[in-house]
Amino acid sequence: MTSIGTPSPSKPASSKPASPKLGGAGATWSLRRRLLGQLLLVFSGLAVLLYLSVQAVAGRAADATQDNILGASAIAIAEQVRVAEGEIIVDLPYAALEMLGLAGEDRVFYRIADGRGQVITGYGDLPGGTALPLSEEAPVFFTQQYRGDTVRTATARRSILTGSGRETVLITVAQTREAHGALTTSIALSAAAVGGGFLALAGLLAWIAIARALKPVQEIERAIAARASDDFSPLETAAPREILPLVDAINAFVERLRLTLDTSQQFIAEAAHRIRTPLAALKAQAEVSLKAGAGAASDESLRRMVRAADETSQLTTQLLTQAMVAYRAERAQRQSLSLAALARTAARDLEVAAEMRGIDFRMNLDDAARIEGDEIALLEAIRNLLDNAIKYGPPDDFVAVTVTAGPAPEICIADHGPGVPRRDRDLVFERFRRGSVGAETLGSGLGLSIVRQVMRAHRGRVRLEENVPQGLKARLVFPPARSRNPSREASS
């Protein structure tokens, strides 16, 4: 009685295949891994960014360092430019080239030439560049290829008075960039190492933080796994604000489950009671007939027995039908259906019963009316309404069946019977309730309750109206077709 297909609480919930309703796509994944992965991805990106930016900065710093030394060297040489006996001479200072050898073991070239490009001393083929330094204090720097190597070059200018007038002297000093590259690489590698360290540390901290953040979820899991299958009390776990909706949703779901279960149990209890009554009557009738002796059984008592058996049979059928319809309405695949075709099929099914009472159906069906739903459940609902119309309508009459298309397709079944008084119109949908006029008619009190259940599952409505001047109009109104939203309110 208590285990209604709920998972056994002894196993950990996570290892079980997810239920079709909750699991969705089915593939499981770890929130912790996904979070960690995304964080590490971001961190790696930052580490790469750090490496690149430090490399750029280090490159610029190394450039600046080399430029400073080259510039100092060129200016030191420029200061040694003199005029002796009308000629420009340069007393190359030892420090000017020696200082270039302090930072590394790079090749060094120099060239001193006058304004006309006449080489005074040095490497005659070393290009001095096209741009002239603006002042004597600020050499120009550029990078070029020379003797198979990339060289950083500084050109300084010195203006000097010779016998033939003012003369410009250009001092060019160049140095290869091996130490520069090595320095840049080593700085950038240090940055990369720091970045890598941060990455590892961040990963570790993120792992711990995620584990702590997910702890309430684990507690909820443990609390649910540990509870007995008939325990429907709300979860009392303390949860952070972000997890609270989950706890509330679980509690709400458990509450609905409890209500559904209660309803089912009530239904079963009442069904058992209802079936027991006609069966007891049948048994009593049979015993009376038996006591009266063989052959003494009157036609009257036999008719009563048949009536009691009919009643039991119909009740049982309808109970099973309701259970079936309730299941189908919730679970079955929706398909596109013609409301007119459904009406025709239902009418055909009840043709015999109608003929017995001399009733015929007047059908006014619009074939354009299409709805989405479960064929079997809907047929059952329409059949129940037709059955009621046949049963409660006067004999030798007609029942009008109308199907109209439009934004909200509907089917309307109208009889000329006693109708349902306005105050009873909600009541008749309750299980085992029958209208005040149906007392002497054979019926279980389940028909309209099935109709309502089917319509709720299809997000439609059932309405009972007065058929002027006499009778009842039962109207099934469907929501517009093509709306494929899963029916949430049907289950609530």
Next chain:
Amino acid sequence: MRCAVLTALIALFALPQAAQAIEIEQIRNYPALQEGTPRSLLHVVGTTDADAMDGLVRAFRAQQPDVAIVYHQATSVDVYRAVTEAETADGEPYDLAISSAMDLQIKLVNDGHARLHRSAATARLPRWASWRERIFGFTREPAVIAYDSRAFAAAPPQSRFELLSLLRSEEGRFAGRIATYDPKVSGLGYLFATQDSLQSETYWRLMEVFGNLSARLSCCSGEMLDMLEAGQITVAYNVLGSYAQARRDAGAPIAIVYPEDYTLLMVRTALIPTTSDNPGDAGSFIDFLVSPEGQRVIAGEVSLAPALPEGDDGALIPVRLGPGLLVFLDGMKRRAFLSEWESAVTERR
């Protein structure tokens, strides 16, 4: 140390170089120890005396018995030209250039004529002994002051200051009895003179006193030691320590002083020209030169001094292998230096 004719060096930077043929002073052939055709032939050109190199070449050949070696002895300028012009006497390029002219060797490396050589043996060298992994020092030879020990009753002056004050106080005793390198003639003398001028101002004062005392100018350490041994001079300034040591070991009355203020160390270097067609064996020869085995052979050779192991004597200053050495190769700088030197020394006579 042989004389380097420096007039050629001046020509080096002023005239088209191909005009003059490279002059080889001496050729030694070392056939492979193994029978049959040698695996390869190693062409070595160097300033080092062929006799001094003999032991080293033989020891290397013992390690590589299938290599034949040819040693060409030439002046430092000709070694420089042999590398830049990629020419040998027998028409094949040199595989190894050994020179005591550190400045010219540095210029060869700086101008891209030397080949990269990286090995476990060269990785162990101290910083001062290599540059750009293309030039490797394998001897370390001090510039010392040699005295005629017969002329000093007590210990001779131990530093340049002491020498200076002695010369000033007893001018008559030393007039015409001092000798040093003529930097115009000797490449090594020029290197020592320029490095001295960088070390201290005392050098110029010393040179002025040398000029006042009509110092004799010489091409080579050997010549100065000859004069010292013969009693013609009393003081020989900046002679190679290993040469002086060899003379003293042979019984000459020579006192050797490593100046206390500072003692310059000349580093003999080897490099592999980029034009070499046998860089593998050339690299092995360099590795051998700086290996403990090679250094032992050098230590046993009277006219060479091993580079390793290093002492930690603070007064010993190796001439630094680096771009600074290019400065005094500059023609204009050279003229300026020599003219200053001449005005200090020669013009006072």
